[in-house]
Amino acid sequence: MGPLDHLDMSAAELAERVQGDTWQAWVEAEPSLGRLDSWPELRELRGTEADQLLGALIRLAAKDGGDDELAARAVAHQVDTEIVGVAIEFNDLGPEVDQVVMASLWLEIRTFPWRRRTRAYATSLRYNTRQSALNYLLQPAADRRRLVSCDPVELIRSTAAKAHPEHEISADDVARGELVDYLRWCLEDGLITRDDAKLMLDLIEAGWQTLDSGVLRIRRGSCSLPAVQLVAADRGVSPKTIIRERNRVLALLRAGSSDYLLEVA
Secondary structure, three states: OOHHHHOOOOHHHHHHHOOOHHHHHHHHHOHHHHHOOOHHHHHOOOHHHHHHHHHHHHHHHOOOOOOOHHHHHHHHHHOHHHHHHHHHHOOOOOOOHHHHHHHHHHHHHHOOOOOOOOOOHHHHHHHHHHHHHHHHHHOOHHHOOOOOOOOHHHHHHHHHHHHOOOOOOOHHHHHHHHHHHHHHHHHHOOOOOHHHHHHHHHHHHHHHHHHHHOOOHHHOOOOOHHHHHHHHHHHOOOHHHHHHHHHHHHHHHHHHHHHHHHHHO
């Protein structure tokens, strides 16, 4: 089995559903699809042209776009090779890998930020699906949530390590250097506000303040309860308020991560 086996429609079944009037409706909404006679022709394309037409399908599929679930199924089948690769990479993380990868892909398709992201669609879907699925699979079952966020510190740590393999990246390097660069990029792109950036920096700093208070390494960082409690106390609000705002900002940072990596790579 594979991830696409958990989708409720095979490629052949989908091709039958979207021919005729449905395909014409798609072409009317996205004229670039008019160069093709049917969706199966798109599955034969490769390269830049295929990726741009995939973008047309994504706009049709996104909930804040065409909100077309048939188009979402078409996108899933279009990136089947990339998604199978993700599942193979994680095949030692449990029997539910294929199902988790498919669920993560579906969520990424339906929430794709198509207004901002106008290229490298397949790469973006693969990267974000991989992050969501991995975060879910590595969480204890009792702590799992339907929506999974990517900690920007971990994103930047891995990016910095790849860029400077000869240098050991310290916590201070990440929090005060690359993280600041990423937050600045998000600010300039209008993805987050200054208050959002300040919250994340406060949480990162608070997370590392726990180093001297006996907090285990796995409980440090912006997603740790001790960090939340420190920032909440400093701001005079409840930890739940900080958690709610942190999760909102993390979702925004996660949405911009693929574009950031494409620009800095």
